[in-house]
Amino acid sequence: MEIDPETDAYSDQERSRRETDETAECAAESGVVAETESTGAKGKSNSRAERESDDGAERVPGTGTEPESDSNSGHVSRTSANPDPETVTFGWEGIRTGFLTCLPVALGVGGYGIAFGVLANQAGLSVAEAALMSATVVAGASQIVAVELWADPIPIAAVLVTTFAINLRYSLMGAALQPWFKHLSAAKVYGSLFVMADENWALTMRNLRSGAGYGAFLLGSGFAVWLFWVSATVIGAVAGGVVGDPTEYGFDFILAAVFLALAAELWEGKSSLVPWTVALAVAIVAAELVPGRWYILLGGLAAAAVEVIRYDQ
Amino acid sequence: MISDALSLDPLVVGVVLAMAAVTVLTKVGGIWIVRRFELSERFEAGLNVLPGAIVIAVLGPELANGGPAEWGAAAVVLVVMWRTESILLALCAGVLSVVGFRALL
Numbered sequence: 001m002e003i004d005p006e007t008d009a010y011s012d013q014e015r016s017r018r019e020t021d022e023t024a025e026c027a028a029e030s031g032v033v034a035e036t037e038s039t040g041a042k043g044k045s046n047s048r049a050e051r052e053s054d055d056g057a058e059r060v061p062g063t064g065t066e067p068e069s070d071s072n073s074g075h076v077s078r079t080s081a082n083p084d085p086e087t088v089t090f091g092w093e094g095i096r097t098g099f100l101t102c103l104p105v106a107l108g109v110g111g112y113g114i115a116f117g118v119l120a121n122q123a124g125l126s127v128a129e130a131a132l133m134s135a136t137v138v139a140g141a142s143q144i145v146a147v148e149l150w151a152d153p154i155p156i157a158a159v160l161v162t163t164f165a166i167n168l169r170y171s172l173m174g175a176a177l178q179p180w181f182k183h184l185s186a187a188k189v190y191g192s193l194f195v196m197a198d199e200n201w202a203l204t205m206r207n208l209r210s211g212a213g214y215g216a217f218l219l220g221s222g223f224a225v226w227l228f229w230v231s232a233t234v235i236g237a238v239a240g241g242v243v244g245d246p247t248e249y250g251f252d253f254i255l256a257a258v259f260l261a262l263a264a265e266l267w268e269g270k271s272s273l274v275p276w277t278v279a280l281a282v283a284i285v286a287a288e289l290v291p292g293r294w295y296i297l298l299g300g301l302a303a304a305a306v307e308v309i310r311y312d313q
Numbered sequence: 314m315i316s317d318a319l320s321l322d323p324l325v326v327g328v329v330l331a332m333a334a335v336t337v338l339t340k341v342g343g344i345w346i347v348r349r350f351e352l353s354e355r356f357e358a359g360l361n362v363l364p365g366a367i368v369i370a371v372l373g374p375e376l377a378n379g380g381p382a383e384w385g386a387a388a389v390v391l392v393v394m395w396r397t398e399s400i401l402l403a404l405c406a407g408v409l410s411v412v413g414f415r416a417l418l
């Protein structure tokens with residue numbers, strides 16, 4: 001609101017009148033009639049708090065160095081999709097942002113961790129062995145398949161080959177981060193990749209594309225996943241069959257939801273149409289014909305190959 | 314009982330660590346290759362479509378295997394994401410609606 005010195009008195013009056021109106025509305029809405037003096041301001045700050053909490057997960061409380069302004073915090077600006085590796089930093093700020101952004105997702109990962117713990121327990125692994133697997137492998141799908149293959153004696157070759165096949169998609173996901181990681185040291189890049197899982201890779205892509213420049217986002221978000229994954233494994237392995245099916249609470253849908261949200265942001269209009277159609281078609285056909293999770297790799301590679309061929313056009 | 318829970322069979326530990334090594338190889342392998350070799354612009358164009366393509370390749374079969382409840386919830390996620398651009402809201406809406414749709418459908 002513009003403040004003209006001559007009409008200041010008037011606008012003050014006007015303002016206070018409007019505030020009283022708002023107060024009345026506010027009070028009527030919340031059923032509070034008394035305290036008309038202060039609720040005007042309160043009502044305002046409440047509505048502001050509500051607006052801000054809409055994108056709560058993306059906000060880092062207490063930091064004055066948010067790269068984006070209040071009004072669009074947590075929103076990905078579609079104009080900065082092209083990476084600028086020079087501005088990518090690696091520090092506590094990024095670790096913390098990644099950790100906090102990933103917490104709600106990590107909670108869902110915890111749901112799966114409990115399921116894995118239960119399965120590992122049924123397969124005959126001790127609590128310590130299950131926890132060791134979660135802490136060092138950090139790749140949910142391959143771990144669940146591995147304990148399903150588990151037998152006495154352990155089919156070592158089958159377990160290792162399957163693990164490799166299921167996790168090969170991570171090579172492609174890691175390679176997709178390279179445009180932002182160009183100027184980071186090998187130790188930082190490879191250290192971060194250790195805790196890369198599907199969920200936090202998706203969140204990291206989202207953050208990097210927004211131009212936030214947090215090179216440590218993958219590490220921070222990965223640590224959140226790791227923490228919940230390992231603790232939930234222990235809980236699941238100890239609890240055994242006590243916990244029910246995670247599908248009951250919709251946990252099984254979290255991964256799809258994260259990827260859908262990411263797809264909505266990765267969409268770049270017409271230029272995405274061809275590679276996405278290729279990826280979709282190849283993945284669906286491959287999922288029918290090829291065992292395991294090869295379809296992810298095949299879909300991604302097919303789209304990249306088509307793009308390489310189309311490059312000149 | 315407690316000693317059972319904490320027991321570590323050497324063979325099991327070996328297999329678990331081998332799984333970890335194989336997984337680390339897959340996680341760092343791709344970026345190790347693209348960091349090592351100079352990439353042509355043409356190749357980088359292919360690399361640039363990878364994120365979207367992988368997301369779609371994960372989603373396609375996942376949703377194709379689902380039913381009306383998952384499809385409905387997927388639509389909810391997209392609409393909430395489009396309207397609010399908040400991933401947290403989109404996630405909550407998606408999980409709540411998939412539970413709701415499964416109960417209803």
